[in-house]
Amino acid sequence: MAEQTYAKGLEGVVAAESDICQIDGAAGKLYYRGYSLEDLAAHSSFEEVTYLLLYEKLPTEGELSAFVTTMRDHRSIAKPVQDVIRSFPASGSLMELLQSTISYLSGYHDHVIKHDANCNCRQTLHQIAQLATVVAAYHRFKDGKEYVAPHRDLSHGANFLYMLRGAEPEAYEGEIMDRCLILHAEHGFNASTFTARVVASTLSTCYCSISAAIGSLYGSLHGGANERVLDTVNEIGSPENVDDWLDKALAAKRKVPGMGHRVYRAKDPRSVILEKDLQLVCDRKGDHNLYAILKKLEASFRSRMEEKGKPLYPNVDFFSGALYSLLGIPKELFTPIFAMSRSAGWLGHILEQRKDNRLYRPKCLFVGPSPREYALMSER
Amino acid sequence: MAEQTYAKGLEGVVAAESDICQIDGAAGKLYYRGYSLEDLAAHSSFEEVTYLLLYEKLPTEGELSAFVTTMRDHRSIAKPVQDVIRSFPASGSLMELLQSTISYLSGYHDHVIKHDANCNCRQTLHQIAQLATVVAAYHRFKDGKEYVAPHRDLSHGANFLYMLRGAEPEAYEGEIMDRCLILHAEHGFNASTFTARVVASTLSTCYCSISAAIGSLYGSLHGGANERVLDTVNEIGSPENVDDWLDKALAAKRKVPGMGHRVYRAKDPRSVILEKDLQLVCDRKGDHNLYAILKKLEASFRSRMEEKGKPLYPNVDFFSGALYSLLGIPKELFTPIFAMSRSAGWLGHILEQRKDNRLYRPKCLFVGPSPREYALMSER
Numbered sequence: 001m002a003e004q005t006y007a008k009g010l011e012g013v014v015a016a017e018s019d020i021c022q023i024d025g026a027a028g029k030l031y032y033r034g035y036s037l038e039d040l041a042a043h044s045s046f047e048e049v050t051y052l053l054l055y056e057k058l059p060t061e062g063e064l065s066a067f068v069t070t071m072r073d074h075r076s077i078a079k080p081v082q083d084v085i086r087s088f089p090a091s092g093s094l095m096e097l098l099q100s101t102i103s104y105l106s107g108y109h110d111h112v113i114k115h116d117a118n119c120n121c122r123q124t125l126h127q128i129a130q131l132a133t134v135v136a137a138y139h140r141f142k143d144g145k146e147y148v149a150p151h152r153d154l155s156h157g158a159n160f161l162y163m164l165r166g167a168e169p170e171a172y173e174g175e176i177m178d179r180c181l182i183l184h185a186e187h188g189f190n191a192s193t194f195t196a197r198v199v200a201s202t203l204s205t206c207y208c209s210i211s212a213a214i215g216s217l218y219g220s221l222h223g224g225a226n227e228r229v230l231d232t233v234n235e236i237g238s239p240e241n242v243d244d245w246l247d248k249a250l251a252a253k254r255k256v257p258g259m260g261h262r263v264y265r266a267k268d269p270r271s272v273i274l275e276k277d278l279q280l281v282c283d284r285k286g287d288h289n290l291y292a293i294l295k296k297l298e299a300s301f302r303s304r305m306e307e308k309g310k311p312l313y314p315n316v317d318f319f320s321g322a323l324y325s326l327l328g329i330p331k332e333l334f335t336p337i338f339a340m341s342r343s344a345g346w347l348g349h350i351l352e353q354r355k356d357n358r359l360y361r362p363k364c365l366f367v368g369p370s371p372r373e374y375a376l377m378s379e380r
Numbered sequence: 381m382a383e384q385t386y387a388k389g390l391e392g393v394v395a396a397e398s399d400i401c402q403i404d405g406a407a408g409k410l411y412y413r414g415y416s417l418e419d420l421a422a423h424s425s426f427e428e429v430t431y432l433l434l435y436e437k438l439p440t441e442g443e444l445s446a447f448v449t450t451m452r453d454h455r456s457i458a459k460p461v462q463d464v465i466r467s468f469p470a471s472g473s474l475m476e477l478l479q480s481t482i483s484y485l486s487g488y489h490d491h492v493i494k495h496d497a498n499c500n501c502r503q504t505l506h507q508i509a510q511l512a513t514v515v516a517a518y519h520r521f522k523d524g525k526e527y528v529a530p531h532r533d534l535s536h537g538a539n540f541l542y543m544l545r546g547a548e549p550e551a552y553e554g555e556i557m558d559r560c561l562i563l564h565a566e567h568g569f570n571a572s573t574f575t576a577r578v579v580a581s582t583l584s585t586c587y588c589s590i591s592a593a594i595g596s597l598y599g600s601l602h603g604g605a606n607e608r609v610l611d612t613v614n615e616i617g618s619p620e621n622v623d624d625w626l627d628k629a630l631a632a633k634r635k636v637p638g639m640g641h642r643v644y645r646a647k648d649p650r651s652v653i654l655e656k657d658l659q660l661v662c663d664r665k666g667d668h669n670l671y672a673i674l675k676k677l678e679a680s681f682r683s684r685m686e687e688k689g690k691p692l693y694p695n696v697d698f699f700s701g702a703l704y705s706l707l708g709i710p711k712e713l714f715t716p717i718f719a720m721s722r723s724a725g726w727l728g729h730i731l732e733q734r735k736d737n738r739l740y741r742p743k744c745l746f747v748g749p750s751p752r753e754y755a756l757m758s759e760r
Contacts, residue, residue: 015390200599220582
């Protein structure tokens with residue numbers, strides 16, 4: 001291609017080929033390595049999906065069993081790492097702590113990173129397995145509670161709820177949490193995945209790459225939308241306030257969080273699954289208020305936008321905040337949970353980057369001052 | 381521009397405009413905001429150069445004095461951060477620890493990051509000021525020594541040597557160390573700076589962005605070349621072995637580290653300054669062996685390459701390893717020192733990114749499997 005193509009924000013530039021994730025925005029379909037999200041959500045576990053993302057195929061029974069054993073072997077975190085989490089100031093951000101901890105963990109594992117394309121980080125699964133433990137430990141320490149060691153008989157999602165609560169969740173809660181991790185595990189090139197690949201392209205370690213990706217996910221243009229949905233729902237308070245709230249929000253040109261997506265022109269397939277799980281949790285908990293507000297908000301906002309010829313659908317963030325909230329998870333953990341899940345996709349992309357690596361090295365166009373004389377202090 | 385331009389590694393793509401750094405590769409000149417590196421190395425300090433990179437101009441006396449005060453106020457690190465460094469396993473990598481610590485530091489500062497373009501990280505200078513302290517503390521703890529609190533009457537470079545040694549360096553050593561930090565502070569778009577800007581473009585914090593950049597610098601395609609030069613020099617052992625070593629190295633198609641540069645077609649201006657400083661240190665220490673090997677290697681390699689019509693010159697990494705080594709700095713700290721210095725450039729680029737932000741969002745081209753049916757475990 002021609003030199004000096006200027007693409008601000010790299011818009012319209014294809015930076016790599018990938019065989020991990022296919023998004024059919026028009027049809028509202030999402031595939032991980034060819035398997036539809038609906039099938040994976042119905043039949044798979046987060047651990048199996050992680051295997052699929054890292055090994056490019058569904059595992060046999062023996063492969064899955066060995067993989068699950070390795071991943072569960074790596075769930076617990078060493079005492080000094082617990083201390084690092086415990087001593088982090090309460091006013092600090094969990095996302096910054098998470099970014100810090102993933103690099104720090106590197107010191108506790110003989111990670112045999114060779115700084116070359118043969119790096120075997122499919123065996124160093126602690127970057128995925130331990131993120132959940134770090135998030136849970138942080139939450140408990142902040143509440144003045146003790147560390148809960150992981151429970152190796154539970155799925156990744158159920159174990160997360162167990163470590164948060166210090167008690168086993170009900171079976172349906174564990175299944176739903178595990179499914180949430182499946183739904184967020186991968187979504188092609190987004191800012192955090194791109195960050196992971198840029199760092200990996202220097203032949204840096206997978207700890208460095210995943211840590212960097214967490215830094216991107218903390219950005220308000222990337223993560224955090226489901227927190228804003230929950231804030232909105234709490235601000236609205238009850239279904240009969242929705243229209244009044246929408247009138248004011250639209251007049252003030254406020255955005256309605258969780259609605260609309262850059263790629264999907266149909267229902268986001270993740271939101272369809274999340275809605276069903278939210279309904280189930282509402283039924284089991286006997287609390288339908290959040291869901292009622294969300295459904296009224298969805299319907300009212302969509303009908304107003306359809307009048308303008310702009311149909312908008314709920315995206316992945318619309319129902320997840322309410323779902324997590326009903327599972328007893330505080331808002332502060334929502335984006336860290338996203339990181340826990342997406343770490344599987346990040347590692348898949350890091351491996352893919354290493355298979356056929358080229359350092360990402362775009363140019364910048366210098367538009368600054370021409371060479372000028374240095375003025376001594378007395379002349380300024 | 382057209383959709384779907386495929387640019388592997390983003391080659392030939394201009395991703396942003398920048399007014400920070402101009403590199404004139406043909407003339408072998410480098411300018412920070414229009415000021416030549418030679419002028420800055422002769423007249424400026426690392427703190428003044430940091431001001432220039434962050435504020436887009438040279439400071440007046442009052443501005444510099446206030447800036448230096450702020451930066452020196454932020455040099456020391458809190459006891460819990462010292463503990464985090466002390467408890468990091470000896471087998472771990474200092475670069476991964478550094479990436480971890482910069483995010484961890486965020487919790488100890490009321491950094492008032494607003495997640496928007498007005499973020500005021502020019503006042504949160506600890507990301508630059510404290511990196512040197514973290515590196516020095518790590519080195520001392522590893523040797524079983526105590527933390528040395530920073531000395532606020534010393535320049536950034538001299539204070540670094542002071543914290544490493546626990547004793548004030550000679551004046552010329554401090555000046556040379558400070559100059560090394562000036563020389564490495566900025567060099568346009570490279571993998572780590574690009575990483576910092578990608579993370580910043582999500583409106584994440586400067587801690588997250590600088591931490592991510594450190595992760596990229598750890599990659600063997602980016603940092604670490606001056607370590608390899610020193611390894612080479614030690615392998616050669618003495619000047620009379622150079623030609624024999626070169627014969628074997630070229631026959632085995634080994635690279636000669638520290639020679640040649642993608643951009644400079646003349647002497648790298650940084651290497652010219654570094655060579656003078658290396659000569660000075662050799663004279664003062666009365667030890668000329670490393671320098672003699674380097675000069676013989678430079679001359680022999682260049683004459684062989686000129687025969688092939690490919691003149692090659694020393695780059696920034698050629699003399700710096702020997703220089704650091706003579707200042708008593710172990711090899712393991714070379715890339716971390718690069719990070720200490722480049723953090724100033726990274727922060728300059730983060731601020732520039734925020735002034736006119738567009739999220740970096742290239743695409744990837746899906747080349748994986750078509751939608752396929754999920755096979756139940758019994759069918760695999």
